[in-house]
Amino acid sequence: MDPVIVVGAGPVGLALALALADQDVPSVVLDETGGKEEIRPARSVVLRPDTAALAERLCGSGPGEEGARWSGWRSMRRRTEVRRLALGADEAPAPLHLPQHALTRALRAAADGRSLVRLVTESRLDTLEQDRSGVTAHTRGPSGTWWRGSYLVGCDGARSTVRKLLGIRFPGRTAVERHAVAALRAELPWPGEALLHRRPVFLPGTEEITARPLAEGVWRLDWLLPPRGDLVTPETLVARVRDTLGAWCGGTPPYELLDTGVHTLHHRLARSWRAERTFLAGDAAHLLGALGTQGVDEGLRDVDNLAWKLAFAWHGRASSALLDSYEDERRTAVAARLRAADQCLPILRSGGGLRTYLPGAARGHDQMLTDAHLGQGPLGAPPVYAHSALTPGGCPTRTAVATPEGAPVEDVRVTSPDGTGGLLRERLGRGLLVVLVAPGTGVWERRHWVGAGVMPRLAAAVEGLPVAAELLVTEGYPGAPAHSVLMVRPDGHLAAAFSGVRAEDLHAAACAVGGGSAPGSADDGHAKRRPGVAEERADPD
Incomplete structure (x- = not known):
């Protein structure tokens, strides 16, 4: 198949290209600028723990070198301090605050080192055409050029050319x-x-x-x-x-x-985020930012959700339903965020009224704003895809753990069958994760557990799944008894938890996460080619 065309080389477009490269999907990033970032310290971004972890994973060494993780949070009202929170490793998670140009520069440097990412500067999109097998795009620049891609993603900001060419409305406030x-x-x-x-x-x-x-x-x-x-x-x-x-x-x-x-700051939400083989992400799909919410934060969550679905489809392992789930999940989550902000704004910003006479009202308002800035509560917490079409159906071994289905999993320490260890979030972005809760594996030597108990059966079941998956074990997981099995999506959200190992249930769950269709259906039967670069041809003289 042809590469994915990414329009826009801001943080969202670059992060998407890197996330695709991690899953062996080539991309071409069309950048209408000359490739140099404007240095604006006053234009900064706040990344919450989930999006900061994604950025650091994509950048390798991480963009945090030019940012700061807050050691604490203070709230004052008039002359009085009303709240102080310690943040850090042993306290509440600390956001990462850095200039946007530093984040973009780190992502661009990482993209320059990836053979599957091609950055093309001074290329402004002006034409977009779709057919059954791909997308054709034309750019203006030093020389007019046509590009051919399997899919196209508009990450080109609030004035998105992609959105306008698709005729998608962008209503809001x-x-x-x-x-x-x-x-x-x-x-x-x-x-x-x-x-x-x-x-x-x-x-x-x-x-x-x-x-x-x-x-x-x-x-x-x-x-x-x-x-x-x-x-x-x-x-x-x-x-x-x-x-x-x-x-x-x-x-x-x-x-x-x-x-x-x-x-x-404006609040807007595109009417649709997918039109056949073209998608919107970041500011092209939504604008938000009031009450401490963060547009770049949500744009990176778009990337985390979309990249693995495009990768599954590009490799022929997914149905169109999987690609539809991007809009269903992300647009619903951002709409809920905007709705919460719109409901809170009149309460928090209007003077006088009932809030003057309600005991504790001011304290509750301060808590609401604190949660929004720190990435908690309805204005800031990572989304939960509770009603996703990708949630597996009922089966005899399904069970509940402390993490609800569709919510981000806890970043517990895990070990692979070859004995290498690390944190769960470090393994995301490349395929499904199947995690066995096996107390004792953290202290026993590998040879004592790799071939014992349910491990051989689970390894065989994971090997037979219809999509790529990695088997891991963990000493414990909140709310999960011994021998529970967690299936984790590539974006770190829990697909399902099982009590014990039953190959049929794991297979059915993996099919559901892939959109519920047989592998190979997403690309309408067209043969897949080796990764390369987008087809390019200059306009005739």
């Missing part, structure tokens, strides 16, 4: 929130900790300020602006910086202003 933003280097009283300061007395009329640390003593400060306020001039923004730092530090400390801007 404009200017949901506005923020004045500054990136600066300074010493603040809480090094390494992020701060949410609501209704500060030193800036009358300001609803909220956030201070989030980056690497090397740099901070990003955001001031929530009135929806229809006056124009923010450089002078007024510098005044905000001085007043804020002065109040927090007991006098304005020395600081270096690195970057400023005004960010206007």
Whole structure:
């Protein structure tokens, strides 16, 4: 088959190309820019633990070298500190905060080292045609060029050309929130900790300020602006910086202003995310960002969900139903996120009213915002695909564990039959994972358990599955008794759990995760070719 065409070379497009390469699928990334990132420290992204792990896995050494993991979180209201949380390895998971250009640069460097990823700069899409066996795209640039791909994914941002060429509507709300933003280097009283300061007395009329640390003593400060306020001039923004730092530090400390801007946040959701062999992902499919939600975070979750499904289809191991599940799962999850934000906004942003008289209301609102910023609750937690069409049907050995079906699995320590160990999340992205809960395997020598108990039967069952799968064992898993078997999707979500080993149940579950059809059906019977690069031809003179 032809490579997958990825339109857009931002974090989402590059991450998708890398995730496909990890599964032996070639891609061509069409980048309308010259390939150089604009350095904007004030344009940063917050990656929650699941998306940070994905980015680090795709980049190899990881993008975290230019970012900061927060050591704590503080919430203040007026002059009073109302909450302080410790974050880190032994506490609540810490988000990773880094400039977006640093994330893009790390992903681009990783893509440059992959033979299955071809980056093409100065190539702007202007034509898209689909047929039964693939997609044909035309780009403008130094020389007009045609490309042929098996599938095409539009990761080309809020003004997506792919979405417009497909005629997909993009309804929603404009200017949901506005923020004045500054990136600066300074010493603040809480090094390494992020701060949410609501209704500060030193800036009358300001609803909220956030201070989030980056690497090397740099901070990003955001001031929530009135929806229809006056124009923010450089002078007024510098005044905000001085007043804020002065109040927090007991006098304005020395600081270096690195970057400023005004960010206007919109909420939009594309009507559909798939049209035959073409898909939308990232800002091309959704816009969100109010109340601490993160667009890049959700875009990387799109990648995690779509990449393995495209890979299964490209290798001829999936049905069209598997590709349909991308929109069903991801659009439903993002719609729920937007719906939660829209419901919370009037409560959190409107002044006065009932919330003035309800005991504990302000504390509950602070908790809601904290959860959103830290990747918890309805505004920030990883999605659960509870009603996915890929969930296996009933069978005699199905059982329940602490992780609901469709939810992300716990990152427990696992061991493969060859004796190599590591964390479960390190094994994601290449195929199904079948995990046996076997107490004692963490301390026994491999020769004592690899051929004992249910292992031989389970190994034979995994070998006979209709899709690629890796067998692993773990000392224990929350809520799972000994000899339970977990089937984990390539994106880290639990497909099903079983009590014991029954080959028929495992086979049926693997078929369900693959879309419920026989292998080879996704590509309409067309022969698969060796990985290569997209067919390219210059326009005739």
